[in-house]
Amino acid sequence: MKPIxxxxxxxxxxxxxxVVQKYRARxxxxxxxxxxxxxxxxxxxxxxxxxxxxxxxAMLGIWRGADLLLYAxxxxxxxxxxxxxxxxxxxxxxxxxxxxxxxxxxxxxxxxAAVGTRGGKET
Amino acid sequence: xxxxxxxxxxxxxxxxxxxxxxRTIAGVIRGLKAIGYSRILVVDDGSKDRTSELxxxxxxxxxxxxxxxxxxxxxxxxxxxxxxxxxxxxLTFDADGQHDPDEIAHIIEPIEKGEADVVIGSRxxxxxxxxxxxxxxxxxxxxxxxxxxxxxVSDTQSGLRAFSRSAAARIRIMTSGMETSSEIIAxxxxxKLRLKEVPIKAIYTEYSLSKGQxxxxxxxxxxxxxxxxxxxxxQ
Numbered sequence: 001m002k003p004i005x006x007x008x009x010x011x012x013x014x015x016x017x018x019v020v021q022k023y024r025a026r027x028x029x030x031x032x033x034x035x036x037x038x039x040x041x042x043x044x045x046x047x048x049x050x051x052x053x054x055x056x057x058a059m060l061g062i063w064r065g066a067d068l069l070l071y072a073x074x075x076x077x078x079x080x081x082x083x084x085x086x087x088x089x090x091x092x093x094x095x096x097x098x099x100x101x102x103x104x105x106x107x108x109x110x111x112x113a114a115v116g117t118r119g120g121k122e123t
Numbered sequence: 124x125x126x127x128x129x130x131x132x133x134x135x136x137x138x139x140x141x142x143x144x145x146r147t148i149a150g151v152i153r154g155l156k157a158i159g160y161s162r163i164l165v166v167d168d169g170s171k172d173r174t175s176e177l178x179x180x181x182x183x184x185x186x187x188x189x190x191x192x193x194x195x196x197x198x199x200x201x202x203x204x205x206x207x208x209x210x211x212x213x214l215t216f217d218a219d220g221q222h223d224p225d226e227i228a229h230i231i232e233p234i235e236k237g238e239a240d241v242v243i244g245s246r247x248x249x250x251x252x253x254x255x256x257x258x259x260x261x262x263x264x265x266x267x268x269x270x271x272x273x274x275x276v277s278d279t280q281s282g283l284r285a286f287s288r289s290a291a292a293r294i295r296i297m298t299s300g301m302e303t304s305s306e307i308i309a310x311x312x313x314x315k316l317r318l319k320e321v322p323i324k325a326i327y328t329e330y331s332l333s334k335g336q337x338x339x340x341x342x343x344x345x346x347x348x349x350x351x352x353x354x355x356x357x358q
Contacts, residue, residue: 089350096196096299103166103186103200107207 008047016040135231136162136210140197141218145172146330152181154224164205168197195303199296206292213291217282219330226323230285233319240290240316243276244283244323253325260341267345271352272309277320280304290316302347
């Protein structure tokens with residue numbers, strides 16, 4: 001086994017242990033757990049039998065399995081970053097909503113006197 | 124004589140979003156009050172200076188964001204708060220002193236005559252005094268707005284706007300930053316509101332220029348606009 005295989009295997013197994021721990025602590029849902037387990041097992045398999053990736057690479061017209069993994073990683077990482085952007089955007093919007101409610105509460109607290117009675121003309 | 128005729132500004136609520144504007148805010152409020160606009164609502168967007176205090180002293184109603192949310196956050200809060208006072212017209216006005224209060228009369232006229240639901244004061248009809256870099260940036264913003272939301276407006280980024288009460292109630296602001304200016308245009312299109320542009324002069328000072336968008340912020344705004352477009356199309 002080459003050193004890189006050893007590192008990949010250790011990393012995949014460590015990730016698997018973490019995923020199981022998270023699931024036991026109910027920090028992730030069953031579907032997420034299964035998805036991560038599949039990813040970890042896939043990484044373990046590739047670490048032990050790296051040549052199998054050549055088969056899939058050849059199917060897509062890429063010479064080396066390692067290249068296929070690299071391309072696939074880039075696509076997946078880009079997608080994840082996009083998802084994080086969307087989530088962040090939603091969280092930002094939610095923070096704005098909270099801040100807005102707090103600000104509008106100041107009007108309820110009696111600030112309306114400064115610009116006249118509500119719904120009526122100037123005081 | 125009606126109360127409205129005695130006090131020309133009493134049926135109008137002026138919303139001023141402000142972030143760290145202690146140098147100009149009091150002067151802007153006094154300028155508005157001097158010509159009869161007394162219903163002034165300042166949304167202090169989490170300023171770290173004396174913006175709130177000075178605005179209150181100058182006679183405005185001030186509500187404050189506990190943390191800074193950006194132009195859109197403050198505008199959204201301002202429109203919502205102003206609607207509580209049921210004014211006929213809600214006007215948005217920049218805090219940096221770049222607008223001439225005397226031009227408000229032209230801005231609100233199409234709404235008062237029932238010819239428009241929303242009026243935007245366009246600085247690009249007569250862009251004298253606007254630095255060329257700013258002019259290009261504004262035109263890029265207009266083009267992006269057209270591509271994303273399908274509506275051509277000559278000055279999408281203008282801070283001087285007027286809304287009829289019903290138009291303000293229908294406009295839904297979901298973004299928080301500078302991209303809100305374009306989102307408002309999208310909302311005008313979505314709600315099929317009648318839009319009119321009225322030429323205004325912008326007073327550019329070193330101070331007001333330092334407050335505008337930089338190129339980097341422009342790119343960030345563009346990203347946020349694309350995300351807003353994606354989110355809107357999902358709904």
